[in-house]
Each structure stands twice: as C-alpha cells, then as structure tokens.
Amino acid sequence: MLNLENDIRYIKGIGEKKAELFRKLGIFRVRDLIEHYPRGYMDWSDYKTVEECESGETVFIKAAMVSTVKEHMVRKGMTLYKCDFSDGKTVIRVTIFNNKYLAEALNIYKDYILYGKIEKKLTYAEMSSPKIESAQSGLGIKPIYHASEKLNSNAIQKAVKTALGSLDTLAETLSSDIRLKYNLASLDFAVRQIHFPDNFENLKKAKNRLIFEELLILQLGLLKLKSKRKKKTDFIISKNYTEEFFKLLPFKPTCAQVLAVNDCVGDMKKSFPMNRLIQGDVGSGKTAVAAGVIYSAVKNGYQAALMAPTEILAFQHYETLASFFKKSGIRIALLTGSASSAEKKKIKLSLLNGETDLIIGTHALIQNDVEFKNLALIITDEQHRFGVNQRANLAMKGAGVHTVVMSATPIPRTLALMIYGDLDISVLNELPPGRREIRTDVVDSRYHNRIYNFVKKAISRGEQAYIVCPLVDAANGNDLISVKAYAENLAGSVFKGVNIGLLYGKMKSADKEKIMRAFVDGSIKILVSTTVIEVGVDVPLATIMIIENAERFGLSQLHQLRGRVGRGNKKSYCILVSDSKSESSAERLNIMKKYSDGFFIADEDLKQRGPGDFFGNRQHGLPDLKIADMLSDMDTLKLCRECADDILKEDFNLDLPEYKALSLKITDMFGNSVPN
Numbered sequence: 001m002l003n004l005e006n007d008i009r010y011i012k013g014i015g016e017k018k019a020e021l022f023r024k025l026g027i028f029r030v031r032d033l034i035e036h037y038p039r040g041y042m043d044w045s046d047y048k049t050v051e052e053c054e055s056g057e058t059v060f061i062k063a064a065m066v067s068t069v070k071e072h073m074v075r076k077g078m079t080l081y082k083c084d085f086s087d088g089k090t091v092i093r094v095t096i097f098n099n100k101y102l103a104e105a106l107n108i109y110k111d112y113i114l115y116g117k118i119e120k121k122l123t124y125a126e127m128s129s130p131k132i133e134s135a136q137s138g139l140g141i142k143p144i145y146h147a148s149e150k151l152n153s154n155a156i157q158k159a160v161k162t163a164l165g166s167l168d169t170l171a172e173t174l175s176s177d178i179r180l181k182y183n184l185a186s187l188d189f190a191v192r193q194i195h196f197p198d199n200f201e202n203l204k205k206a207k208n209r210l211i212f213e214e215l216l217i218l219q220l221g222l223l224k225l226k227s228k229r230k231k232k233t234d235f236i237i238s239k240n241y242t243e244e245f246f247k248l249l250p251f252k253p254t255c256a257q258v259l260a261v262n263d264c265v266g267d268m269k270k271s272f273p274m275n276r277l278i279q280g281d282v283g284s285g286k287t288a289v290a291a292g293v294i295y296s297a298v299k300n301g302y303q304a305a306l307m308a309p310t311e312i313l314a315f316q317h318y319e320t321l322a323s324f325f326k327k328s329g330i331r332i333a334l335l336t337g338s339a340s341s342a343e344k345k346k347i348k349l350s351l352l353n354g355e356t357d358l359i360i361g362t363h364a365l366i367q368n369d370v371e372f373k374n375l376a377l378i379i380t381d382e383q384h385r386f387g388v389n390q391r392a393n394l395a396m397k398g399a400g401v402h403t404v405v406m407s408a409t410p411i412p413r414t415l416a417l418m419i420y421g422d423l424d425i426s427v428l429n430e431l432p433p434g435r436r437e438i439r440t441d442v443v444d445s446r447y448h449n450r451i452y453n454f455v456k457k458a459i460s461r462g463e464q465a466y467i468v469c470p471l472v473d474a475a476n477g478n479d480l481i482s483v484k485a486y487a488e489n490l491a492g493s494v495f496k497g498v499n500i501g502l503l504y505g506k507m508k509s510a511d512k513e514k515i516m517r518a519f520v521d522g523s524i525k526i527l528v529s530t531t532v533i534e535v536g537v538d539v540p541l542a543t544i545m546i547i548e549n550a551e552r553f554g555l556s557q558l559h560q561l562r563g564r565v566g567r568g569n570k571k572s573y574c575i576l577v578s579d580s581k582s583e584s585s586a587e588r589l590n591i592m593k594k595y596s597d598g599f600f601i602a603d604e605d606l607k608q609r610g611p612g613d614f615f616g617n618r619q620h621g622l623p624d625l626k627i628a629d630m631l632s633d634m635d636t637l638k639l640c641r642e643c644a645d646d647i648l649k650e651d652f653n654l655d656l657p658e659y660k661a662l663s664l665k666i667t668d669m670f671g672n673s674v675p676n
C-alpha cells in the first residue's frame with residue numbers, strides 16, 4: 001500500500017527517469033500527484049455520427065473498424081498506418097502517424113471512439129491522427145492534466161490511476177460536523193472523483209469539497225496571521241502632524257491623499273497596530289501619502305521604514321522623500337543590497353541607536369540583523385510584489401508595529417477584504433489635477449522611423465522617452481527584440497550623439513542606480529529597458545513610452561508601463577508597437593488605446609487571461625491555490641471565512657484531534673510563518 005508522503009518512485013511504473021519528469025512539474029510525493037488536479041475534462045460519451053458534424057469540427061465519433069491496418073513507409077522515420085472505420089453510415093478513413101503501438105492494438109470489427117478533427121468528403125470522411133479509445137473501456141469523462149512536452153496528460157493520468165488504486169481510503173481532513181453543515185463530500189470520494197468522475201454531478205460535488213477545503217485552509221492561515229497582529233501596541237501617536245506635512249509638499253494634495261493620510265494617522269492613535277492597504281491607480285500619488293504617514297510617526301518620536309520591491313524604486317523614494325523632508329530635520333538613510341558592507345554596518349548602527357529616523361530600502365531591510373531602536377511604522381510599496389511570508393516577517397520586526405501596504409493592483413474591494421481580511425482599506429480614487437490623458441497608439445514596426453522622429457522632437461523640447469523591449473539578450477531563433485541590441489542599434493544610427501541608457505533586471509544594482517539617476521536628472525534622454533521599470537519610477541519629464549512587441553505583455557502590465565509617463569503636466573504618449581497578426585492581440589492592444597482606468601483594464605485582463613494569472617502568487621502575495629479560484633469561488637470563500645472564524649473561536653491552536661489534519665495543511669500552504 002502507498003501512503004501520501006511516499007516519493008513518487010513508489011508508484012508502480014515510475015522509474016527514476018520518469019520521476020525526474022514529474023519533479024519538473026513540481027510533483028515529488030504521491031500527495032503532489034494526487035493534488036495535481038485535472039485542468040479540464042473530455043467527455044468521451046458525448047459522441048456523434050459523421051452526419052451530425054460539420055466538416056473541420058473537432059469531435060468524438062463512435063465507429064467500428066472495418067478494414068485491416070495498412071502500413072505505408074513514406075520515408076525513413078515516417079510510417080503511416082491507414083485503416084477504415086464506419087459509424088454505420090459513413091466510412092471514416094483514418095491515418096495514424098508513426099504510432100505502431102496504437103496501430104497494432106486495433107482490432108477489426110471492434111467499436112472505438114475516435115477523437116479529432118473530421119474532414120468531410122463527398123462520399124466519406126477523413127480523420128488524421130485521432131485519439132482512439134475502445135468503446136467499451138474508453139467511454140466516460142476523462143481528465144486532462146497540465147503536462148509537459150516529455151510527460152503528456154495520458155502518462156499523468158496513468159500514474160494517478162495507479163496511485164489511487166494502491167492508496168487506502170484517504171484519511172478525512174474535515175470534521176463530520178463541518179461536512180454536514182456545509183454539505184461536503186468525503187475527501188476520499190472527492191479526490192477519486194476529481195480525477196475520474198463517474199458523471200458530472202459527482203465531479204461537481206468533488207470540486208465543491210476540494211475548493212472548500214483549500215479556501216478554508218487559506219482563511220485559517222490568514223486569520224491566524226491576523227491574530228498575530230491583534231496584540232496591543234505601545235506605539236501610539238499623540239499628535240497628528242498632517243497639516244504641517246502638507247505645507248512641505250511642492251503641490252496641493254488631492255482630497256483622496258488627505259483622507260488616506262488621515263486614515264493612517266487615525267489608526268496610529270489607537271491602541272492596536274494599524275494594518276492598512278492603500279489602493280491607488282498608477283500616478284495617484286501614493287508616495288506623498290506614505291511620506292505623510294511617516295512624517296507624523298517620526299515627529300512623534302518613532303522610527304519608520306519604507307520598503308520597495310526594486311532598488312531603483314527604493315532609490316527614487318529616497319530622493320523624493322529627502323526633498324519633501326529637506327527642512328524638517330528628519331534623518332533618512334537608504335539601505336539596499338548594493339551598499340558596501342561598511343556602509344551597511346554604519347546604517348544599521350544608526351538605526352539601532354536611533355540616529356536614523358527613516359530607513360528606505362529593499363528586501364535587504366527585512367534581513368534579520370537589522371535592528372531598530374523604536375521602529376513603529378513599516379510601509380510597503382507595490383505590495384503585490386511581496387509574499388504573505390514576507391509580510392509576516394515584517395510584522396515580526398517588532399510586536400505592535402504599524403503597517404501600511406500600498407498597491408496599484410486594483411482588486412475589487414470585497415475580494416481584497418476577503419484575501420487580506422486583516423486589512424483596512426483606503427482608496428485613492430482621484431488623480432492629481434492637471435493630468436492629461438496619455439495618448440495611446442497601436443502601430444506596427446513600419447512606423448519606427450516616424451516614431452524616432454517624434455522622439456527626436458520631444459528630446460529637443462527637453463523631454464525624455466522610455467523604450468521597453470521584452471528581452472535582455474537576443475535569443476536564437478526568436479524575433480523578439482532585445483534591449484541590448486536595440487540600444488546599440490539606436491546609438492549607432494538614428495540617435496547618434498543622443499545619450500541612451502540601458503536598464504535590465506540582472507544588472508548590478510549600483511549600475512542600475514547610476515543609470516536611473518542619470519535618467520531622472522535628464523542627462524540620459526532615452527532609456528531602453530526591460531519591464532524592470534514597470535513599477536513605481538517617476539520621471540515627470542519622460543513623456544513618451546514606446547513598447548516593442550507589445551503583444552507579449554499582459555494588459556495590467558501595459559497599464560503599469562504606460563503609467564511611467566504622463567506624470568508631469570506635459571502631454572504624454574504611449575506607443576504600442578506590434579507586428580502580431582493575431583486578432584486577440586489586436587483586441588487587447590485596442591483596449592489600451594481606448595481605456596485609461598486601471599480598474600477597468602484589470603477587469604479586462606482578468607477576463608482574458610483568467611484569474612489564475614491575475615491572482616497568481618505574483619500578484620497578491622498569497623500562496624498558490626491548486627483548485628480554488630478566488631474570483632469565481634467568491635461565494636465559497638465567504639462560507640469558508642465564516643467556517644474558519646467558528647473553528648478558531650472553538651480551538652484557536654487547532655489542538656483538537658478533528659483539527660489536526662487542517663493544522664498540518666496550513667503549514668503545508670503557508671510554510672512556518674503561521675503560528676500554530
């Protein structure tokens with residue numbers, strides 16, 4: 001008998017070679033295989049006759065084999081097997097390529113189900129390399145798995161079948177009370193039916209149960225994280241310095257900015273730690289809000305930290321806040337991975353003895369050896385780039401520390417509440433005045449000369465341009481444009497004499513910083529970059545954003561990139577260059593042309609790419625989900641929230657025997673950041 005924790009090598013038929021292929025798919029243990037749920041199903045009982053189909057349709061046909069197989073060797077390494085089938089009325093001429101094994105397994109006069117594209121001719125039909133299953137055993141709903149080139153869905157199906165066959169009844173993870181209350185099937189039933197459903201009704205029950213369990217574990221984990229922060233805080237702010245702060249700004253704050261800062265300062269006056277999400281579209285002015293919150297914290301005698309996902313952004317925040325706080329006496333330091341160890345040591349010391357009030361930096365900040373004298377506030381910019389675990393680590397920097405996360409990823413409010421359940425939310429629903437719509441055009445590469453002339457004119461007016469390309473190096477046999485080749489080419493031709501900068505993720509941080517600094521101060525006129533500039537950077541004089549191979553980027557990403565321009569009061573342009581002939585690309589790029597609202601675009605992105613991508617780990621920092629989908633399973637999510645609340649009320653530490661299994665699963669999903 002197998003057990004779930006066994007290595008997949010224990011499954012009959014999986015040798016070391018195959019095991020390696022499974023590992024590449026993230027499948028190491030029997031449990032991983034069992035939880036590699038199908039991505040779809042094919043209903044082999046849903047067959048038709050040739051008469052009922054259109055030519056060109058991909059269909060299931062039930063037909064008997066009516067001729068023997070004839071072998072044709074076309075050339076070395078290519079053998080065709082031809083044979084005829086009949087559905088009772090029409091003959092189907094089937095060609096099988098190279099698959100001797102399949103051809104030899106076929107028996108004349110037996111019934112089969114053929115699956116493939118049917119081509120109807122005058123007196124017969126043709127199918128080229130259809131999938132073929134025996135009509136006796138092959139009927140029913142078959143799973144389709146995420147597979148790889150070397151490990152196809154069928155091979156996975158076989159392994160799952162074997163594994164399920166040698167597993168005992170799976171131990172139940174939910175108490176019978178919960179299963180009764182929420183009408184959930186047993187785990188054993190659900191797991192077996194999700195892979196090999198007897199019918200669609202069972203499939204639905206199975207899905208329902210597994211989705212519930214997954215979302216319940218998610219909610220339990222999140223609620224436990226939250227409770228960790230529900231401790232009292234000692235960092236209470238007595239005075240609100242917001243008014244004073246706004247006088248330091250070079251512009252008049254928007255109403256939304258004032259409200260957001262006051263929300264945060266209000267939170268810090270309470271005896272529980274603040275835990276707030278600030279959502280605002282690109283360009284809504286989140287940095288100034290962060291600065292405002294920091295100002296009050298520091299003026300009340302505390303230290304604050306501001307974290308950014310990239311060094312470039314950390315650097316820029318440093319410059320921005322240093323200029324806001326110029327006359328305030330606030331002592332700021334920048335701590336990034338690229339600082340020399342002597343510098344780092346000095347900065348760390350100054351944090352420990354309280355000589356630095358505000359530290360700005362990247363992840364380097366949350367490394368364990370950074371200690372503070374009296375850190376009271378942590379602000380995380382572009383929150384979706386940080387994982388839950390990182391957030392949890394941060395919260396551990398000090399009990400009772402106030403946290404603010406800022407994000408431009410528009411998540412519907414109800415959903416945000418559910419997945420960040422522990423957060424309060426402020427929305428910046430207003431752009432600073434004087435912003436002009438960014439004109440967006442979609443063109444093909446024949447327009448390059450015109451684009452470059454346009455850029456030249458802008459440069460002569462003192463403006464700057466970004467050019468984003470999908471790749472760093474030219475890859476072989478790939479016609480995508482790479483930043484390096486692109487920048488070289490421009491520098492040697494149309495833009496001779498113009499200072500062109502080059503930026504990509506793998507560069508040394510110090511070099512990145514140098515380039516970015518030169519772009520900010522205007523000595524670099526054109527910045528050729530990968531998407532590393534996607535988040536946050538702000539250069540008001542940059543008025544043109546050119547995106548090459550624009551079809552390669554998701555809508556939300558394009559929106560973020562476009563948000564790099566139009567940040568000053570000059571007319572700005574976004575030019576999407578694409579030679580793609582695909583209709584769906586054209587449609588997507590046109591959405592960019594027509595719409596500028598980030599929430600709307602995110603919605604469209606969601607519709608097109610599916611929530612899997614959008615709510616993938618990358619976007620919201622939550623653990624990966626295997627079967628549930630937070631958008632379409634919102635109703636279940638709500639039930640799970642309620643159920644998780646009940647469970648934790650009864651047994652917060654999940655010590656009761658009926659919750660032991662759940663407790664283990666929480667650790668599986670969240671790692672060790674969730675306390676037991």
Ligand code: ADP
Nearest residue numbers: 251252253254282283284285286287288432538
């Ligand atoms: P984001 O929300 O995308 O982080 P930023 O904080 O980078 O936006 O702000 C975008 C630009 O708008 C910056 O150049 C900033 O100085 C400017 N800005 C922010 N708030 C205002 C305001 N109230 N009035 C005018 N300009 C503002």
Ligand code: MG
Nearest residue numbers: 286287381536
């Ligand atoms: Mg920002």
